[in-house]
Amino acid sequence: MGTKGQLSLADVETGTSVRIGTIQGGRGLVGRLCSMGLVPGTEVKVVGGRRGGPVIVGLRGCRIAIGCGMAGKVLVEPAGDADRAAPEPE
Amino acid sequence: MTRTEPHLNRSNVTAPADLAPAKRRIKVALAGNPNSGKTTVFNALTGSHQHVGNWPGVTVEKRSGRSFYQGHEVEVVDLPGTYSLTSYSLDEKVAHNYLVQERPDTVVAVVDAANLERNLYLVVQLLELGAKVVVDLNMVDVAKSQEVVVDAAALEKALGVKVVTTVANKNEGLDDLRRLIHDIGWVELGPRPRVDYGEDVEAEVDVLTSAVQPCPTNGLPIRWLALRLLEGDTDELHHFDAGPCAAAVRETLAGSTARLNSRFGEDIESHIVRRRYAFVRGLVRECVRQPVATVQTASDRIDRVVTNRWLGIPLFLLLMGLAFLLVFRLGAPLSELIDAGFTRLGAGLVAGLAALRAPEWVGSLLADGLVGGIGSVLVFVPNIALLFLAISILEDSGYMARAAFVMDRLMHALGLHGKSFIPLIMGFGCCVPAVLATRSLDSRKDRLLTIMIAPLMSCSARLPIYTLFAAAFFPRQQWLVVFSLYLLGIVLAIIVARVLRSLLFRGETTPLIMELPPYHAPVLKHLLRSTGHRTWLFVRKAGTVIAAAVVLLWILARLPWGVDYASKQTLIGRIGTLLAPIFVPAGFGFWQAAVALLTGIVAKELVVGTLGTLAGTNGQGLAAALHAHFTPLSAYAFMAMSLVYIPCIATIAAIRREAGSRWAGLATGYSLVLGWAVAVGVYQVGRLLGA
Numbered sequence: 001m002g003t004k005g006q007l008s009l010a011d012v013e014t015g016t017s018v019r020i021g022t023i024q025g026g027r028g029l030v031g032r033l034c035s036m037g038l039v040p041g042t043e044v045k046v047v048g049g050r051r052g053g054p055v056i057v058g059l060r061g062c063r064i065a066i067g068c069g070m071a072g073k074v075l076v077e078p079a080g081d082a083d084r085a086a087p088e089p090e
Numbered sequence: 091m092t093r094t095e096p097h098l099n100r101s102n103v104t105a106p107a108d109l110a111p112a113k114r115r116i117k118v119a120l121a122g123n124p125n126s127g128k129t130t131v132f133n134a135l136t137g138s139h140q141h142v143g144n145w146p147g148v149t150v151e152k153r154s155g156r157s158f159y160q161g162h163e164v165e166v167v168d169l170p171g172t173y174s175l176t177s178y179s180l181d182e183k184v185a186h187n188y189l190v191q192e193r194p195d196t197v198v199a200v201v202d203a204a205n206l207e208r209n210l211y212l213v214v215q216l217l218e219l220g221a222k223v224v225v226d227l228n229m230v231d232v233a234k235s236q237e238v239v240v241d242a243a244a245l246e247k248a249l250g251v252k253v254v255t256t257v258a259n260k261n262e263g264l265d266d267l268r269r270l271i272h273d274i275g276w277v278e279l280g281p282r283p284r285v286d287y288g289e290d291v292e293a294e295v296d297v298l299t300s301a302v303q304p305c306p307t308n309g310l311p312i313r314w315l316a317l318r319l320l321e322g323d324t325d326e327l328h329h330f331d332a333g334p335c336a337a338a339v340r341e342t343l344a345g346s347t348a349r350l351n352s353r354f355g356e357d358i359e360s361h362i363v364r365r366r367y368a369f370v371r372g373l374v375r376e377c378v379r380q381p382v383a384t385v386q387t388a389s390d391r392i393d394r395v396v397t398n399r400w401l402g403i404p405l406f407l408l409l410m411g412l413a414f415l416l417v418f419r420l421g422a423p424l425s426e427l428i429d430a431g432f433t434r435l436g437a438g439l440v441a442g443l444a445a446l447r448a449p450e451w452v453g454s455l456l457a458d459g460l461v462g463g464i465g466s467v468l469v470f471v472p473n474i475a476l477l478f479l480a481i482s483i484l485e486d487s488g489y490m491a492r493a494a495f496v497m498d499r500l501m502h503a504l505g506l507h508g509k510s511f512i513p514l515i516m517g518f519g520c521c522v523p524a525v526l527a528t529r530s531l532d533s534r535k536d537r538l539l540t541i542m543i544a545p546l547m548s549c550s551a552r553l554p555i556y557t558l559f560a561a562a563f564f565p566r567q568q569w570l571v572v573f574s575l576y577l578l579g580i581v582l583a584i585i586v587a588r589v590l591r592s593l594l595f596r597g598e599t600t601p602l603i604m605e606l607p608p609y610h611a612p613v614l615k616h617l618l619r620s621t622g623h624r625t626w627l628f629v630r631k632a633g634t635v636i637a638a639a640v641v642l643l644w645i646l647a648r649l650p651w652g653v654d655y656a657s658k659q660t661l662i663g664r665i666g667t668l669l670a671p672i673f674v675p676a677g678f679g680f681w682q683a684a685v686a687l688l689t690g691i692v693a694k695e696l697v698v699g700t701l702g703t704l705a706g707t708n709g710q711g712l713a714a715a716l717h718a719h720f721t722p723l724s725a726y727a728f729m730a731m732s733l734v735y736i737p738c739i740a741t742i743a744a745i746r747r748e749a750g751s752r753w754a755g756l757a758t759g760y761s762l763v764l765g766w767a768v769a770v771g772v773y774q775v776g777r778l779l780g781a
Contacts, residue, residue: 040360
């Protein structure tokens with residue numbers, strides 16, 4: 001679980017789509033995730049992995065494996081309507 | 091969202107090839123994400139005219155070459171695959187520094203059409219840097235199969251640079267790319283896109299711009315520089331270190347940073363990254379038609395099995411087992427062929443030299459020394475080559491990434507990084523390529539730790555030692571004994587990793603964030619190329635380092651003059667006698683064992699050869715001779731010592747190259763001590779238990 005009882009990637013069931021929220025990490029982690037496409041506001045689908053272990057996240061055509069411990073630092077929100085595109089950040 | 095901006099670094103390479111005499115060769119750089127097909131494009135452009143080396147000062151592979159087209163030649167450099175141009179990793183720094191310092195005439199940005207958003211992120215950064223970009227829209231076939239259609243013309247218009255469509259691995263569109271690189275080069279088709287970073291950031295960018303303007307910036311675009319400074323990239327500040335500008339810029343930057351920090355809840359860089367991505371998303375919306383949802387692919391279906399929590403590791407072990415089976419079953423007959431060949435060569439040389447009335451020692455040097463020594467290493471080339479082939483197949487098919495994922499949890503529990511396991515697996519074949527393979531790890535700590543324990547993975551050179559002693563002393567449980575030694579190596583590696591981690595490498599492991607490329611059938615040409623290259627590296631290492639050491643050994647075994655080769659009176663025999671007492675508590679405190687172990691420093695294969703030479707016999711005779719000096723317990727202790735005691739010279743050289751002399755020294759030191767301790771421990775405990 002993320003802090004304050006928020007949902008993190010580690011808690012998501014396989015097959016669910018979620019939207020990425022805050023990434024609890026230092027500059028390096030945030031930058032690395034973002035440069036691979038996991039930017040806050042993006043909708044991704046958890047396609048594999050398990051709780052407490054590494055997670056595979058699907059973003060359209062690409063698949064990204066996120067290791068143990070890391071998935072817990074990526075906070076997410078349940079995706080709303082799956083057909084709506086991600087909103088622009090202000 | 092887009093405003094036009096006056097172009098900096100304007101240059102048009104439009105002169106046809108035959109007009110301009112080549113006073114300076116055109117330089118083309120290839121940039122792009124990993125897995126975007128960049129390497130395929132590079133290989134297609136340069137063919138056999140390529141050279142693999144190192145970027146100066148760092149252990150990052152540099153591929154460069156020449157491309158020929160209709161009589162015209164350009165220089166091509168393959169930059170490391172990166173997702174962005176910040177300085178999070180060594181790869182990105184190398185790419186960034188090259189672009190800034192070398193100013194290539196054209197930068198071909200290889201883009202994966204099926205992952206346009208992420209790939210265009212890098213392209214936008216390249217454009218902001220002022221690079222002369224040409225976009226190679228690659229893998230459009232994969233995109234089409236995922237129902238993604240890219241409008242190349244619209245993309246051209248949006249980016250203001252030429253876009254070429256290719257399917258590199260099927261050789262489609264490459265001629266268009268060649269023509270573009272060779273004849274036309276970079277052209278500007280329209281205004282370069284400009285990302286709007288929001289009112290606040292843009293305001294600070296303006297402030298910084300005026301502060302930076304009067305300073306020497308090496309021709310870098312000022313806007314880009316300002317943005318980098320705001321992102322917190324301290325590397326860029328070095329441009330201003332000299333001169334009066336430095337203080338002014340730092341002060342202005344501090345002010346801007348403070349203002350932005352108080353304005354935003356997140357750090358500035360995250361904000362800038364999000365803005366850039368929003369821009370890219372807008373671009374993609376205009377130019378790409380694609381399904382919004384993430385579609386399940388064939389690769390996903392395979393992955394459900396491969397990365398399954400119960401099946402994952404067993405499947406991995408099965409594949410590894412198959413790979414090793416292939417390596418040893420196929421490799422054995424080939425090795426024997428080479429062995430026979432070398433023996434014949436040695437005998438032939440001796441006979442030939444005798445016929446020429448050359449002094450006896452020349453024949454001995456060539457036959458016993460060089461041919462014998464190097465031959466015993468080269469005998470393993472079939473095994474090594476097959477191992478590399480197996481690994482290449484696993485890498486190219488995409489499975490290796492899944493394996494790292496599957497092993498991540500286990501590796502993590504052991505304090506290692508998920509990607510460490512590939513070098514460690516290779517260590518079972520040979521430690522030299524294993525040490526080189528640690529380059530795939532991003533963090534230096536993880537790399538060093540893996541290098542330190544790699545030699546404990548019992549390499550294939552030690553197998554002859556085990557086979558010899560196991561057959562002689564444990565005829566009925568040979569395989570169990572050999573297996574126990576491999577296991578011992580693994581257990582020791584885990585312990586050493588734990589100890590090193592708590593002593594020297596404190597802190598968390600770098601997180602595993604890795605792309606899982608879609609599965610695809612490996613391309614034979616590429617497999618052969620990378621196998622050939624890696625095998626050649628091994629042979630070259632054997633040829634140079636081991637050759638020199640073997641000659642030295644021969645000298646030690648020959649002097650003083652007139653004494654029997656490798657007998658107790660020779661220099662090496664004397665050294666062995668000197669060292670022998672050390673091994674008494676381990677059960678093999680006699681000079682022949684010491685000498686054998688000494689030669690093992692050069693190459694582990696030499697241990698068996700030396701024992702044979704000292705006993706004056708081979709095969710069955712040798713086994714009998716061993717019984718005269720060893721007991722089953724001391725034999726096991728000896729094998730344990732061989733397992734641990736020191737990486738071979740080629741490995742030490744590789745460690746020194748990758749990690750530095752200090753670490754090579756540490757690896758040598760700790761393994762000697764640990765090897766001795768384990769051998770002594772085994773023997774003493776065994777004696778206590780009444781063996």
